[in-house]
Amino acid sequence: MTRHAAAPTVAELSDLIAPHLHLEGPLLPILHALQDAFGHVPEAAMPLITEALNITRAELHGVMSFYHDFRDVPAGRHVVKICRAEACQAVGGTELAEATLARLGVAWHGTTANGAVTIEPVYCLGLCACGPAAMVDDKVIGRLDSVRMDALLAEAGA
Incomplete structure (x- = not known):
């Protein structure tokens, strides 16, 4: 790109x-x-x-x-997509998503004030047995909890 x-x-x-x-x-x-x-x-x-x-x-x-991947405004330097599908929701995905949005002070599709991270919902990453799942840029990560998410966000500069 x-x-x-x-x-x-x-x-x-x-x-x-x-x-x-x-x-x-x-x-x-x-x-x-x-x-x-x-x-x-x-x-x-x-x-x-x-x-x-x-x-x-x-x-x-x-x-x-x-097509949700098209944007009319630039995304942050890193895009974090959090799975919103039922399998991830059943194992804490909703709570993880809400805590992540609150921690960053953004809504869905929002970008942190420093321009580092944009948070987006995604409706299945194919890791249904390993939820909650997210994708950071092009890397899919399963079995997330708040500690792992915080580490990913810190690494991304959020």
Whole structure:
């Protein structure tokens, strides 16, 4: 992931959108390209996408909100996804999630004030026998408790 620090220019956005316009169903590849480049889909890209694909802003919003991994604002340097599925809830996942949110002082999809960690819900990581589970960046971790979660958050800089 490239993740530009400065606000993208129209030319940069157009250069990422254009290569996908020949595809059947280009919206998802366009969104992925933008998110890979910037860590989110910049607001400035929205009118370019809707015009290029002849779709409404509502249609674009619908797709972005359906696929939870697309962001319209940058995430923190680390993303912690806490499993919210029933198997993890049954072994303390709800309490772990609530304690983590309270410890960091954020709501779901929130980012810590120092920009280090974004917390997101996820609905199954496939570790049902090892719950509660979470994913820190791309690493899945099972059998979490508050002590292990605190250590992970400290390591991530929260």
